[in-house]
Amino acid sequence: MTITTAEENYLKAIFKIAEKEDKAVLTNSIAAAMNTAAASVTDMLKRLAEKQLIKYEKYRGVELTEDGNRLATTLIRKHRLWEVFLVEKLGFAWDEVHDLAEQLEHVQGEPLIDRLDNFLGHPRFDPHGDPIPDAQGRWTFRQQVRVSLLQPGEKGILTGVDDHATPFLQYLDQIGVALGIEIQLLDRTEYDQSVQVRISGKTEVTLSEKVAQNLLVIKG
Ligand SMILES: [Zn+2]
Numbered sequence: 001m002t003i004t005t006a007e008e009n010y011l012k013a014i015f016k017i018a019e020k021e022d023k024a025v026l027t028n029s030i031a032a033a034m035n036t037a038a039a040s041v042t043d044m045l046k047r048l049a050e051k052q053l054i055k056y057e058k059y060r061g062v063e064l065t066e067d068g069n070r071l072a073t074t075l076i077r078k079h080r081l082w083e084v085f086l087v088e089k090l091g092f093a094w095d096e097v098h099d100l101a102e103q104l105e106h107v108q109g110e111p112l113i114d115r116l117d118n119f120l121g122h123p124r125f126d127p128h129g130d131p132i133p134d135a136q137g138r139w140t141f142r143q144q145v146r147v148s149l150l151q152p153g154e155k156g157i158l159t160g161v162d163d164h165a166t167p168f169l170q171y172l173d174q175i176g177v178a179l180g181i182e183i184q185l186l187d188r189t190e191y192d193q194s195v196q197v198r199i200s201g202k203t204e205v206t207l208s209e210k211v212a213q214n215l216l217v218i219k220g
Pocket residue numbers: 079083097098099101164
């Protein structure tokens with residue numbers, strides 16, 4: 001069975017929405033994620049259902065089948081391993097790799113990705129802190145908290161970012177925020193929920209609520 005790049009991207013989108021919403025995925029959510037009209041989503045869903053990669057009932061929504069789930073997991077594995085390779089071995093910055101990985105994830109061939117995984121020493125997280133499923137499709141989960149939910153005085157180590165957009169990551173670079181640094185919440189402004197934080201025990205900065213919501217830390 002051949003699966004096109006577009007079909008792969010839909011599987012990945014469905015997987016990611018299901019992960020967040022924890023129920024059958026609706027056509028409208030897929031249309032929003034893929035930036036396309038609901039009508040073209042319906043066509044695609046029919047094709048994926050014919051290939052038995054999803055279960056699709058018009059008014060209930062979409063669920064991945066076991067095969068669909070395996071394929072989506074593999075795609076995410078490839079995407080994130082390529083991101084590690086681009087950052088660690090080719091010297092790209094963390095805000096430069098997502099679009100390249102979107103292309104590389106579609107290169108076919110299991111031996112290639114297994115060798116890449118070996119070459120990189122089986123990394124468990126990508127440059128944005130997202131978990132990389134292993135060859136058996138197993139994930140490593142961590143108990144992370146959004147900086148926006150910390151109480152004054154609490155601190156944690158930054159382990160992930162929930163937004164991978166280039167402007168966001170470049171902004172973090174500017175203010176000295178990177179994975180592995182310590183962030184302590186000092187105070188919260190009632191008016192707009194912006195937070196004052198101390199970075200690495202030194203610099204103090206104010207973060208908007210939106211920025212704070214997209215920073216994930218392990219408390220400690
Ligand atoms: Zn990415």
